[in-house]
Amino acid sequence: MKRERAVRLTIVGFGHVGGGVAEVIMRKHQELKEIYGLDLRIVGIADLKGVTINEKGLSEPEIAKFRDGSVLAGMSTEDMIREVEHELMVEATPTNVVDGEPGVTHIVTALESGRHVVTSNKGPLALQYRRLTELAERHGRELRFEATVGGAMPLISMIRNNLAGNRIISIKGILNGTCNYILTRMGEENLPYEHVLREAQEIGIAESDPTKDVEGIDTAVKLVILANAVFDMDVTYRDVKVRGITEITPDALKLAHDAGYAIKLIGDVDDEGRLEVAPRLVPLGDPLNVNGTLNVATIRTDLAGDITVIGKGAGPIEAASAILSDIIGIYAR
Ligand code: HSE
Numbered sequence: 369m370k371r372e373r374a375v376r377l378t379i380v381g382f383g384h385v386g387g388g389v390a391e392v393i394m395r396k397h398q399e400l401k402e403i404y405g406l407d408l409r410i411v412g413i414a415d416l417k418g419v420t421i422n423e424k425g426l427s428e429p430e431i432a433k434f435r436d437g438s439v440l441a442g443m444s445t446e447d448m449i450r451e452v453e454h455e456l457m458v459e460a461t462p463t464n465v466v467d468g469e470p471g472v473t474h475i476v477t478a479l480e481s482g483r484h485v486v487t488s489n490k491g492p493l494a495l496q497y498r499r500l501t502e503l504a505e506r507h508g509r510e511l512r513f514e515a516t517v518g519g520a521m522p523l524i525s526m527i528r529n530n531l532a533g534n535r536i537i538s539i540k541g542i543l544n545g546t547c548n549y550i551l552t553r554m555g556e557e558n559l560p561y562e563h564v565l566r567e568a569q570e571i572g573i574a575e576s577d578p579t580k581d582v583e584g585i586d587t588a589v590k591l592v593i594l595a596n597a598v599f600d601m602d603v604t605y606r607d608v609k610v611r612g613i614t615e616i617t618p619d620a621l622k623l624a625h626d627a628g629y630a631i632k633l634i635g636d637v638d639d640e641g642r643l644e645v646a647p648r649l650v651p652l653g654d655p656l657n658v659n660g661t662l663n664v665a666t667i668r669t670d671l672a673g674d675i676t677v678i679g680k681g682a683g684p685i686e687a688a689s690a691i692l693s694d695i696i697g698i699y700a701r
Contacts, residue, residue, distance in 0.1 A: 374407040375699060376454035377426070380433070380474050381461030382415035382446055384572065385488050385515070385594065388684030389458055389691050390431055396692070404700040412452045414445040415461075421452055445470075449477045456495055456698070458691055459487040462576060465589055465605060468492040472500075479503045486694040488515035488687045494589040494605050499598040512694035513597075517590040518543060519662045520541035520686035521679030525697060527598055527667060534669035536598055538638035541656060541665030543590040545682040546574045547613050547633040552659040555621035555630065561614070573661055575680040580644075584612035584633060584645040591635040591643060611646040624649055630657045 377393075379386045393400075393408050402404045409425030418440035422430060433439045441448070449457055455477040461471050471489040478485050485504070487493070492500060494512050504511035514524050527536060542548050546568045553564040565582065568574045580586045588608035595601040613633050624631050629649040634656070636644045650657045655676040658664045663681030668674050680686040 372401060372405050372407050373699065374409060375456060375695070376409050376411040376423075377456040377458060377695070378412040378414070378448060378452060378454050379410060379460065380414045380449065381459060381489070382413050383460070384684040385687045385691075386413070386415065386460040387435065388688035389460065392685065392688040392692055394428055394431075398607070400696070404696055406694070406696065406699055411454050412448045414448050419443050419445060419448045421448065423453065445474065446477050449474060449483065450481050454483060456484040456486065456695065458695075459489050459492075460484060460687075460691075461489055463490040463580075463586075463589070465491050465494060465580070465585060467493040472496055475500055475511070476503060477535045479507050479509050481620070482507060482509065484510045484698050486510075486512045486515075486691050486698075488513075488594065488691060490516045490586075490589045493596070494592045497593070498602050504560075510698050512697065513593065515687045515690035517593050518665060518677070518679065519545075519639070519679050519681040519683060520689040521663050521665070521681060522690075522693070523594070523632055523665055523667075523677060523691065526677065531667065531669055531672060531675070534671045536639065537668040537670060538611070538636070539598065539640075539665055539667050540634060540636045541593050542632055542658065542663050543635045543665070543681065544581055544584075544587045544633060545661035545663060545680075546578065547584075548659070548663070549573065549661045550582065551613060551616065551621065551631060551633065555625060556619050558618045558622070560618070561616075568661075582612050582614050586608040587633060587635045587645045588643075591637050591645060594644055595637045596680055599637060601643075603662070605644065608643045608645055610644075616647055625652070628652055632676065633654065641665050 412421045420434040451488040468491040588605040626661040666676045
């Protein structure tokens with residue numbers, strides 16, 4: 369029997385991802401105690417509606433009431449992060465690639481208050497990676513962000529842990545499920561672009577502003593997180609050469625297919641400083657040719673050769689999978 373350790377956490381941002389994290393933590397509470405000795409308690413939740421707190425751990429009915437708009441404590445999100453005693457904050461507010469807010473402020477406040485941070489929010493990492501990781505280090509706290517790139521697909525931890533000792537030469541892949549879905553549907557059904565974009569919005573994987581997906585910005589943001597975290601660069605998404613998929617037509621997809629290729633929106637980063645997002649011809653038999661909402665990345669290394677990971681890059685439970693593995697990674701070493 370593992371020695372049990374109670375870990376109090378707060379969730380900031382209670383949309384699809386924050387809700388998914390709460391659901392998974394509730395569902396797996398007993399299993400996490402038995403396997404990892406971790407007794408995870410959600411002691412506070414905050415979103416635009418307000419804040420709810422229970423220092424002993426919120427129950428499922430209390431969380432449901434908060435979701436419906438009641439049981440609000442009279443404090444701001446930042447006060448909750450500072451004043452409610454907890455060990456770890458999950459930051460899951462929506463991505464903002466203009467200034468990273470409110471995520472940046474939440475992360476800074478949490479680290480300065482001595483909390484570990486696990487986030488799915490791409491904006492803060494894509495704009496202020498160096499500042500935030502240095503702040504975490506100064507305060508002796510962890511900042512983990514597996515969910516920001518490729519959703520459930522293990523990438524950052526896999527490179528850091530399982531590929532330790534390898535030199536990473538390049539990472540290349542499909543990092544946006546919305547674009548992959550659009551290109552797949554347009555190619556298979558000869559459907560117009562606007563129609564399939566609407567479908568991608570309906571299944572809930574597109575950004576709130578879907579131009580971020582189709583113009584390649586979301587892929588660029590994820591590439592930058594990889595560039596900073598894996599290649600130790602100090603770049604923002606403005607340093608990426610970006611071309612999106614808005615000019616790809618069903619005819620172009622058909623022509624490519626007849627010649628033995630698929631057109632995919634590929635992000636590409638390497639150890640010589642290449643940082644590019646563009647539609648590329650991918651041979652139909654290539655491991656990067658995955659369809660639908662899937663993401664994929666091929667990591668080229670000096671010892672292990674090429675490793676390709678395929679998985680679900682978007683979705684609340686998928687993001688929660690990455691967040692949970694980051695939380696466990698902090699405590700169950
Ligand atoms: N809009 C993103 C995508 C969500 O389609 O991949 C996950 O970051």
